[in-house]
Amino acid sequence: MSGKQLAKWKVEPYNVDNVSFSPDGQSIIGIVDKDKVRLWNLSGKQLTEIKGQPGAFKAVNFSPDGQYLATGGYNGAVSIWNLSGHKLAEIVKGQQQVFDGMTLSLVPTRVENVSFSPDKQRLATVEDDGKVRLWNRSGRQLAQFKNNQGKINQVSFSQDGQHLATVATVTGSMNLTVEGEGSTATESKTP
Template structure:
């Protein structure tokens, strides 16, 4: 039902705006992919954007091209907005305009499997790989180059390279529903790709989140919130659909290491830079607890899947710290510097990257389980576990031209 026109004043960003509009009853709005939904009231349509007021009084701006066809038809039913959205409804392709150039696909065959224990090897044709993320079903592995995103089909032993504009990137993750890949840029911008579950990526949209390179990224279980850690020492909480930054948390040192996890229900999140850990209450968007971890910042800090422990490197050792008591409960004795680490999905194993090798640890006992030699020399900068816990992957240095995938050894 449309109510007679009234004047409403609200604060949009830092600018006071007065709009003459038709007030419409709150309804459920959906983005063009069908992934994101929100209850809101249409406030106005201006400059190619819909202004939506949520029940808490906050106003979100959403590009019209990001809305579903059903939402556009609804807006078109309001006389003063009909002319603004009808051209969009007439388009044959309703998918969002890519924020990036159309990808150039280059299939490549896998290298010969390594005798050291890896079941797959993939070598870069250009400068090298950065960052690792398995798809939710573990069938695909995605990594980044200076000018590309590469999707590796593990079973088929092939890779597909999507060309993008150049720039250093190393942070990436899939959304929990598996429909999107979020890539953090060197310039603080987040690139979002649609993923079809069959190995195909499609560029979706790009958001300017904050200054400084995005060092790591994580998404809430409901796919609504994103946390990015930036080289400037700022962690940003933002909306995965609109890109609106809800809160910024400062005074961290993410230059060497950074990690974050949402709680299983998504009501809280934990972030760490290796020196301190902080717990964020998502509804209030405030830090509710800070915990000191170490006196200095090492190379590695990873949070256990259940959030009950954090493993940090101290010289050659790993200290696994219980988050409830903030005291080391297990110390894993090592003989070299650790450059990367990741927990298995069940939290029972930790894989770390050292000099030309990856090592698997028993988290409960702190004892090493097995070492795997890498095909390239140099330190191992990136490691990652598949969501099913059956495989883990690593990138060898110095220039990261080789990705190796290992099968998780059976329990002894």
């Protein structure tokens, strides 16, 4: 990486966060003003927009095949969106409010981060109560983990889907957890 800026575009109303490249590297997804998810091509042309209620979106991530998005909200909802039809596919957890796709069950905590398993059958969420929760696509909670090293803010599945990597920003620790067992397999800390 050279650090050279390749493209730049203006986004209205300016409040953009939680951006991510698509798996094929041809588009970028981002949350705009906490109530919209937008997909852009690399030239900055908006390809689609998903609208939700105010505060509906805090986290967004592509499925491994790029056909779906998982979103997490300030209201505790986790939803899966079908990009080809721009529709809500299912609700995994949270308030049963359907926008353009599908949503999960009610959880009283804000969803900070969300990640698809490689087979797209499970989702891992990081919530503002500091817990990582593992869900199936029908909204059943499969497991719950808590890190005693600080508040977790990121989660990611291993390529084989058998491990979760989490990052706790307060302590700078990174943990590798054996999925479903809630036990820490390895831990490394950054200075």
